[in-house]
Amino acid sequence: MQIHVLASGSTGNATLIRMADANILVDAGISCRRIKNALAAVGTAVEDLDAVLVTHEHRDHVAGLPTLSRKYRLPIYARPAAWQAMDDDGIGACIAGECRRDLPAGLDIGTLKIEPFAVSHDAADPVGFSFYHRHQKCSLATDLGFVTDTAKKGLALSDALVLEANHDIDMLKQGKYPWFLKQRILGSRGHLANTDAGWTLARLPRKSQCHVFLAHISQENNKPELAEATVAGILGEQGCRLGKDITLSLTYPDQTASLE
Secondary structure (H helix, E strand, O other): OEEEEEEOOOOOOEEEEEEOOEEEEEOOOOOHHHHHHHHHHOOOOHHHOOEEEOOOOOHHHHOOHHHHHHHHOOOEEEOHHHHHHHHHHOOHHHOOHHHEEEOOOOEEEOOEEEEEEEOEOOOOOOEEEEEEEOOEEEEEEOOOOEOOHHHHHHHOOOOEEEEEOOEOHHHHHHOOOOHHHHHHHHOOOOOOEHHHHHHHHHHOOOOOOEEEEEEOOOOOOOOHHHHHHHHHHHHHHOOOOEOOOEEEEEOOOOOOEEEO
């Protein structure tokens, strides 16, 4: 199993999951050129991708899809409601029709099993993903205002997971964002705070070892070191041995973070 978070944040998101005999790109919110170059840097050609999975229709998750589909004709899976939202936004018409696939409740690519799960976010039908191969499980949920029981089940017992730690609550409240935007981010369909990410991990059923990428870290309302320290502090207080039970990694908007 390999995970390469190629980009993560409000400026664009894309993650490569390599498990079993499959290469899966989750989201394409950065340019096709950036995706191509980032994939090449970790030894994967765009042509080697088996599928692109879309979590939801927001631009920071789909901006690269039109060029990616036209140049490489890859199968792109999204919920029907997400396709409709992309059509309404105009970006859907720019995606090659032959590439469009409706995301089912479960998807097998080779020996890799993929299960989407619903998350709470202000999009048409947003999802996270769990990936299974033999005894291994990898999960991803990067935009969620509240961790529902469904999301907890999707994230539980993962060997590795990519989980949002978007903002520090005090930084957000004291920051320059307008109040309506602060309310959106803080709401149950907004984004996950550092403290929420920490408590989610502390209470989540997990294996003896788990590698966690802290993702979608706000450049305006958070700092990578603050996200890591907050999550680590909660885990430590709950008796988790950092570096043994859980290993934390940071993700970035402009560089790749990897687990190989």
